[in-house]
Amino acid sequence: xxxxxxxxxxxxxxxxxxxxxxxxxxxxxxxxxxxxxxxxxxxxxxxxxxxxxxxxxxxxxxxxxxxxxxxxxxxxxxxxxxxxxxxxxxxxxxxxxxxxxxxxxxxxxxxxxxxxxxxxxxxxxxxxxxxxxxxxxxxxxxxxxxxxxxxxxxxxxxxxxxxxxxxxxxxxxxxxxxxxxxxxxxxxxxxxxxxxxxxxxxxxxxxxxxxxxxxxxxxxxxxxxxxxxxxxxxxxxxxxxxxxxxxxxxxxxxxxxxxxxxxxxxxxxxxxxxxxxxxxxxxxxxxxxxxxxxxxxxxxxxxxxxxxxxxxxxxxxxxxxxxxxxxxxxxxxxxxxxxxxxxxxxxxxxxxxxxxxxxxxxxxxxxxxxxxxxxxxxxxxxxxxxxxxxxxxxxxxxxxxxxxxxxxxxxxxxxxxxxxxxxxxxxxxxxxxxxxxxxxxxxxxxxxxxxxxxxxxxxxxxxxxxxxxxxxxxxxxxxxxxxxxxxxxxxxxxxxxxxxxxxxxxx
Numbered sequence: 174x175x176x177x178x179x180x181x182x183x184x185x186x187x188x189x190x191x192x193x194x195x196x197x198x199x200x201x202x203x204x205x206x207x208x209x210x211x212x213x214x215x216x217x218x219x220x221x222x223x224x225x226x227x228x229x230x231x232x233x234x235x236x237x238x239x240x241x242x243x244x245x246x247x248x249x250x251x252x253x254x255x256x257x258x259x260x261x262x263x264x265x266x267x268x269x270x271x272x273x274x275x276x277x278x279x280x281x282x283x284x285x286x287x288x289x290x291x292x293x294x295x296x297x298x299x300x301x302x303x304x305x306x307x308x309x310x311x312x313x314x315x316x317x318x319x320x321x322x323x324x325x326x327x328x329x330x331x332x333x334x335x336x337x338x339x340x341x342x343x344x345x346x347x348x349x350x351x352x353x354x355x356x357x358x359x360x361x362x363x364x365x366x367x368x369x370x371x372x373x374x375x376x377x378x379x380x381x382x383x384x385x386x387x388x389x390x391x392x393x394x395x396x397x398x399x400x401x402x403x404x405x406x407x408x409x410x411x412x413x414x415x416x417x418x419x420x421x422x423x424x425x426x427x428x429x430x431x432x433x434x435x436x437x438x439x440x441x442x443x444x445x446x447x448x449x450x451x452x453x454x455x456x457x458x459x460x461x462x463x464x465x466x467x468x469x470x471x472x473x474x475x476x477x478x479x480x481x482x483x484x485x486x487x488x489x490x491x492x493x494x495x496x497x498x499x500x501x502x503x504x505x506x507x508x509x510x511x512x513x514x515x516x517x518x519x520x521x522x523x524x525x526x527x528x529x530x531x532x533x534x535x536x537x538x539x540x541x542x543x544x545x546x547x548x549x550x551x552x553x554x555x556x557x558x559x560x561x562x563x564x565x566x567x568x569x570x571x572x573x574x575x576x577x578x579x580x581x582x583x584x585x586x587x588x589x590x591x592x593x594x595x596x597x598x599x600x601x602x603x604x605x606x607x608x609x610x611x612x613x614x615x616x617x618x619x620x621x622x623x624x625x626x627x628x629x630x631x632x633x634x635x636x637x638x639x640x641x642x643x644x645x646x647x648x649x650x651x652x653x654x655x656x657x658x659x660x661x662x663x664x665x666x667x668x669x670x671x672x673x674x675x676x677x678x679x680x
Contacts, residue, residue, distance in 0.1 A: 236267065239675040242668030243657070252659035256581040257676055260592040260642055260650035266680070271582040274564035275656040278631030279521045280640040281572035281579060284565075285530045286514050286603060287587060288551045290596040292533055295511035299325035299532070301384075303336060304499035312346035317488075318502075319353040319495045320471070322384030324532045324542070325507045326525035327516060330387045330410035332505050334478050339503040347485045352475060353493035354468045358383040359531050360541035366463040369573060370634070374436045376459040377573060381527035383535075386471050388524045391443065391462055396455045397422055404449055411477035415465075416442045423448035430458060438464045468492045511599040518603045518629055519611030523571040530570030544569055560586050572631055581654040584640055588652045592642070601627050604641050607673075616670060621646070622677055628653075637662040639669050645680040 243253050256271040258264060265271060289297070301323050307316020322328075364380040366373035376390045387410055396405040408417050420434060427433075427450040435447035443460060462470060472490030479486050507513070510529075517525045527544075534550050535542035548567040555562050564580035591600045605611030608623030612630045617623045622643070631638035638656040645651050653676050657665045 234267070234679050236675075239267070239672050240269065240668075242671040243665060246664040246668050247661040248657055248659045248665055248668070252657060252662075253665075254581040254654075254656045255672065256585040256652070256654045257680075258585055258589065258652050259680075260589060260652050262589060262593070265582060265585070268582065271585070271654075272564065272580050274566070274578045274580055275638075275658050276575065276633065276636045277572055277577060277579045277584070277640075277656055278633045278636040278638050279523075279572040280584065280629050280631040280638045280654070280656070281567075281570060281574075281577050282518055282521065282526045283584065283591075283629055283640060284555075284567065284579075284587065285526060285533065285547075285551060285570035286518060287591045287594075287596075287600060288554050289510055289514070289529055289533055290591075290600060291594065292550075292554060293510055295509060295596050295599045297510040299323040299328070299507040301325055301328060301332070301336065301505045301507075302501050303340065303503045304495045304501050306496040306499040307350065309343065309345050312344050313349065314345055314347065315349045317350040317353055317493075317496055318348055319355050319493065319499060320384065320475075321355040321495055322358055322382065323507075324358050324383050324385070324528055324535050326385060326522075326528035326532070327507060327513050328384070328386055328505075330474055330478070332507075333386060333474065334482075336503055336505040337475075337478055337482055337484070341482050341484060343502060345484070345502075347487075348479070349487055351488045351493075352472060352486070352490045353495070354384060354471050354490065355494050356383040356467060356492065357494050357541060358535050358537065360543045362544075366461060369575075372431075373463045374438055374460050375431065376461045377523045378463070379461050379524040381524060381531055381569070382467055384467060384471060385524060385528050386467075386474060388522070389461060389463075389465075389467070389470055390459050391417070392457055392459050393417060393443075394455070394457050395420075395449055395453070397449060397451050397453070399451055410474050411481070412473040413476035413480070414441060415473055418442060418444045420445035420447070420449045422451050425450050425452070427453035430456070434458070436460050438462050440464055511596075511602075514599070514603040519605050521612055521630070523573045526571035527569045555587070558590055560590065573633070575633075581656055585652050585654045588640065588642070588654070592650070592652070601642065604629050617673075620674075622673060625677065626673055628673070631656075632663065635660055635662050637665050637669070639673070643673055643676045643680075645677050647680060649680055651676050651680050 254270040254273050254275050255268060256265050257267040302321045304319045305316055307314055362380050366378040379389045392409050394407045402422050404419055406417055406419055430453050433447050433450055434445045437444045437446050468490055476486060516522055530547045531542040534546045551567060552562050561583055564583055566576055566578040568574045568577045604627035605613035607613045607616055607626035608618040613628055625644040628639050628641035636658055640654045643651045643653050655672055
C-alpha cells in the first residue's frame with residue numbers, strides 16, 4: 174500500500190506547484206507598425222478573439238503584399254476599400270475603409286442577383302405571350318396580334334423566331350390587322366442613352382424594357398481582307414428595311430475598334446464615320462440601335478422573321494396593350510433565372526441587370542414596375558436579412574450609374590449571406606471564374622488561383638472593383654471585396670490580382 178500512496182502524494186504536490194507558479198505570459202500582439210507607417214492608420218484588423226481559432230487575424234499578417242500594388246498604380250490608400258472575411262461567417266479579418274460608401278460599378282449586380290434568387294427563386298421564368306382578338310379563318314387573321322412583354326432579360330430574336338413558328342404551326346399565315354407591342358409591365362422610362370458617357374451606340378447603354386428583344390442591339394461580324402482591301406459584314410438579327418454600310422479599311426493599329434469605327438445609327442441604316450483597322454482581324458462588335466424605338470425595332474425584326482417563315486403581314490406596328498376579350502395563341506418560356514444570371518454576371522450585361530431589377534416587383538395586372546419600387550423592395554429585403562443598408566444607394570442595380578453606392582463591408586455581408594443560402598450553388602455558378610470564363614477569363618491563367626476564385630469585376634471611368642470568393646490554399650472559402658474610387662482606378666488591376674493572391678496564400 175505504501176507505493177500507491179507515494180504516487181498520490183507526488184501527484185498532489187505537482188498540482189500545487191503548478192497552481193502556485195505565475196501564469197504563462199501571452200505573446201505580445203503584433204503591431205500594425207509592421208505595415209508602412211502611412212498605411213497603418215487605414216487598416217482595421219479584427220481582434221483575434223473574434224476569429225475562428227485557425228484563422229489568422231490581420232494583425233499577425235504582413236499586409237504590404239496585399240496593398241502595395243495600389244501605391245504602385247498611383248492610387249492612394251484612402252481611395253481603396255477592402256473587406257476580407259470567411260465565407261461561412263464571422264466579421265472582417267482584414268479591412269481598410271470598409272465602412273466607406275463607394276461607387277461600386279458592376280459589382281452592384283450581385284445585389285439584385287441574390288435578391289432575385291431569394292425573392293423569385295432560381296427556377297423563375299419569364300413568359301412572353303401572343304394574343305389576338307379575332308379568329309383565324311383559312312390561315313388569315315383579320316384582326317390585331319399583340320405581343321405581351323414579360324420583362325425577360327434575355328429574349329433573343331431566335332426566341333421570337335420560335336414563338337412565331339408556333340403561330341405558323343397553328344395555321345396562321347396572313348396577318349391583316351395591327352401588330353401591337355405591349356410593354357405595360359414596366360413603367361415608361363425617360364432615358365437618354367448618351368447621358369452616361371456620350372456613347373449611345375454602345376450596347377451597355379440600352380434601356381430596360383418589358384419587351385427587351387435582343388437587348389435592342391445589332392451584332393455585326395467584320396471580316397477584313399488585306400488582298401482586296403475590303404470588309405465583309407454579317408449582321409444579326411435580320412432587320413426589315415434597315416441596312417448596314419460597309420466601312421473602309423485602315424492600316425492603323427487596332428487599339429479601340431468602337432472608337433475607330435465611330436458608329437452612327439440612323440432611322441434606317443447604320444453608318445460608320447471612321448474606318449475599320451485591318452489589324453483588328455475578324456471580330457464581332459455589338460451596337461445599340463438607339464435611333465429605333467422599341468416599337469420600330471421589334472417591328473423590323475418581326476417583319477423579317479415572319480417573312481422568313483413564309484408568312485404575310487400587311488398591317489402596321491404600334492404600341493398598345495392586349496385588347497379586351499383576346500385569347501392567348503402562343504407563348505415563349507424563358508430560360509430559368511439561375512441560367513440568366515450567368516450572362517448578367519459573367520459578361521456584366523447592364524441592360525439585363527436592369528430588367529432583372531424591375532422584374533423583382535413586376536406583376537401582371539398590377540401597377541407598372543418602377544426602379545424606385547424595385548429599389549425599395551431590395552433594400553427592405555437586405556434589411557430583413559440583417560444586412561446594413563446605411564451606405565447603400567440603389568438606383569438601377571446594374572452599377573452603370575454615378576449615383577449608386579455601397580460599402581465593402583455591406584457587400585461582404587451580402588456575399589456571406591449568399592454563401593449560407595440554399596441558392597448558393599446557383600449564385601456561385603453565375604460568377605466569372607479566374608482563368609476560365611467571363612470577365613476573368615484572361616486573369617490568373619496557369620496560376621494556383623485559376624479555377625479557385627469566383628470574382629465579379631466592375632469598371633467605370635474612375636471606378637474599379639472586384640467582389641466574390643477565393644478558395645484559399647488551406648481550402649477555406651474566403652469573401653473578398655475591393656473597390657477603388659480614383660482617377661487612376663483603371664491602373665489597379667494588378668493590385669487586385671496581388672490582393673487575391675495574398676488572400677489565397679494567407680488564409
